[in-house]
Amino acid sequence: MYGSHTGLIRSAGTAAAVCAALLLTGCAGGDGGGSEGASAIGQQPREKDPYWVNPEGNAARQVAAYEKDGDREKAGLIRKIAEQPMGEWIGPDDPEGEARRVTEAAARADRYALLVLYNIPHRDCGQFSKGGAADAGAYRAWVDGVARGIGDRRATVILEPDALLHLVDGCTPQEHHDERYALLGSAVERLKRQPATQVYIDAGNAAWQSPDALHEPLRRAGIEKADGFSLNVSNFLTTAVSAEFGKKLSAKVGDKPFVIDTSRNGNGPYEGGDPAETWCNPPGRALGEPPTTATGDAKVDAYLWIKRPGESDGDCKGGPKAGDWWPEYALGLARATR
Numbered sequence: 001m002y003g004s005h006t007g008l009i010r011s012a013g014t015a016a017a018v019c020a021a022l023l024l025t026g027c028a029g030g031d032g033g034g035s036e037g038a039s040a041i042g043q044q045p046r047e048k049d050p051y052w053v054n055p056e057g058n059a060a061r062q063v064a065a066y067e068k069d070g071d072r073e074k075a076g077l078i079r080k081i082a083e084q085p086m087g088e089w090i091g092p093d094d095p096e097g098e099a100r101r102v103t104e105a106a107a108r109a110d111r112y113a114l115l116v117l118y119n120i121p122h123r124d125c126g127q128f129s130k131g132g133a134a135d136a137g138a139y140r141a142w143v144d145g146v147a148r149g150i151g152d153r154r155a156t157v158i159l160e161p162d163a164l165l166h167l168v169d170g171c172t173p174q175e176h177h178d179e180r181y182a183l184l185g186s187a188v189e190r191l192k193r194q195p196a197t198q199v200y201i202d203a204g205n206a207a208w209q210s211p212d213a214l215h216e217p218l219r220r221a222g223i224e225k226a227d228g229f230s231l232n233v234s235n236f237l238t239t240a241v242s243a244e245f246g247k248k249l250s251a252k253v254g255d256k257p258f259v260i261d262t263s264r265n266g267n268g269p270y271e272g273g274d275p276a277e278t279w280c281n282p283p284g285r286a287l288g289e290p291p292t293t294a295t296g297d298a299k300v301d302a303y304l305w306i307k308r309p310g311e312s313d314g315d316c317k318g319g320p321k322a323g324d325w326w327p328e329y330a331l332g333l334a335r336a337t338r
Contacts, residue, residue, distance in 0.1 A: 003185055041082050043109055043159070049292045051114045051304070052106035058325040059310055061204025077334035078310075078327070085291050086263070087116040087158060087306040092133070095142050098310075106153070113155040116306060117146060120163045120183060124170040136179055141304075143187045154196040156261075158306050159187055159226070163235040165204035168217050173332075185222035192225055200259055203229040206237050206245035207269070215252035216265035227301075228257040234307040235261065236269040236285055247299050262288030263305035267336055274318075279314040281329060286336035310331050 041063065045123075054060070061083035066075035088102045096239040099115060107115040119142055123132030133139035166172040167180060184201065201221050203214055218229060225336045229249070231240045237264055246258040266286030270278045287309055293302045310330025311317040319326055 004037075007157075015026070029197065041079075042081070043111060044085065044291075046110065048294060049085060049273055049290070050112050051291060052102075052109055052111035053083060053085045053300075054088065054102075054105070057086065058308070059330065062310075062327055062330070071293075073332060078116055080287060080334045080337060081187050081309050081330055084305055085111070085114060086308045087114050087304070089116040089118055089308075090146055092119055092131075092142065095145035096149040097154075098198055098247070099146045100151070101149075103150050103153040103155050113153065114158070114306070115146070115150075115152075115155055115162065115305060116158045117143065118161055120160045120180060122172055122180075124162060125166055128244075136183055139183055140186060140190075143190050147190050147197075150191075150194050151195055152195050155194070156198040156200070156259075156302075157191055157306075158230050159199055159201050160184060161202045161230075161306070162204065164202060164221055165208055166193075168204075168209050168213055169290060181217075181220040185220070188222035188226045198227040200228050200230040201226050202233055203231055203249060203258075205232045205235040205281065206241050207235075211245065211249040212254055218249075218253050223253050223256060226256070228259065229253070230259050230261065230304075230306065231260040232265065234264075234313065235279060236265045236267075236282065238265055238268045239303065241287055243297060243300055250299055255299075259300045259302045259304050260300060261306040261307075262291070262303040263307045263309050264333060266333075277316055280313040281326075282320040283317070283332070284336060285333055285337070287333050 041053060041060045043053050059078050062078045063075050063082050066078065090098050102115065103113045119133050119139060121132045121135055121139055124130050132144055163180060163184065167177050172180065176328075188199050188201065191197050194209045196258055201218060203218060223229065231246050239260055242260045246260065250256055250258060264285050265288040267284060270282030270285065275280075291303055291305050295301070295303055310325060310327065310333065312322055312324050312326045312329065314322040319329065
């Protein structure tokens with residue numbers, strides 16, 4: 001799985017120029033409101049969702065492009081995606097600068113930043129999103145850069161999608177297990193030194209492993225010091241199934257709360273084709289519940305769009321490489337949404 005990093009507001013002084021270049025896709029002002037006009041992408045009401053909407057993300061750019069071409073039907077569909085807060089996946093090259101730009105932009109809009117860290121060594125078992133930091137030292141330095149970039153601004157961090165589960169399911173070779181547990185634990189500890197940062201360790205999804213198989217690995221990864229765990233990242237299981245699974249797992253890890261990725265689970269999981277690739281760009285899926293912290297469930301801290309809808313899972317089913325924007329898939333998700 002992967003979410004590519006996108007363009008960000010570099011500074012308040014250059015915001016107007018950036019917005020003009022992006023056809024007024026909506027630079028957020030002090031209260032989070034967007035620019036006036038058809039293309040403006042603003043913030044959600046803070047009481048509903050305190051997370052930042054990136055007015056320069058791939059979906060916002062696509063809205064502007066469709067509107068420039070006069071295709072209001074497609075622009076309206078993609079707007080369903082562009083107007084929601086989504087995870088910002090921090091890239092490998094400039095973690096401090098990127099985290100600072102995101103959190104500063106969020107702070108200017110009086111919102112929280114939602115960051116996804118996905119750079120663990122030996123990432124994704126050599127599959128579509130293989131890669132990650134060169135070694136343990138490089139990873140610790142990278143996490144330290146992210147933490148410095150966050151500073152004292154409000155941020156929620158989703159820590160390393162799939163990294164824990166690939167230890168549990170044996171996909172990651174045994175010789176890397178102890179190191180990975182240590183890296184996850186040290187990442188939690190380093191990030192929690194920032195005064196306004198929440199950390200959720202990724203725990204896969206309800207169809208992958210049982211709560212009995214996960215509680216001890218979560219403990220080794222530092223769940224006691226984390227704020228909770230995340231479920232369903234880049235996957236399609238329903239919110240109800242994820243919540244039921246999460247409560248069983250929570251009971252085994254000190255009643256920790258959790259967050260659920262609802263970005264593409266509106267129609268539930270895909271059951272056709274190759275069972276080994278039902279997670280990769282499945283057809284007929286839909287956007288799920290909009291992001292919110294008002295879940296009505298004391299154990300579920302938030303529904304979040306951690307995976308950015310419209311970005312490819314990998315070069316399967318005609319998709320581009322993992323993390324690339326794929327407008328046709330985005331349109332399909334939006335059209336299928338009830």
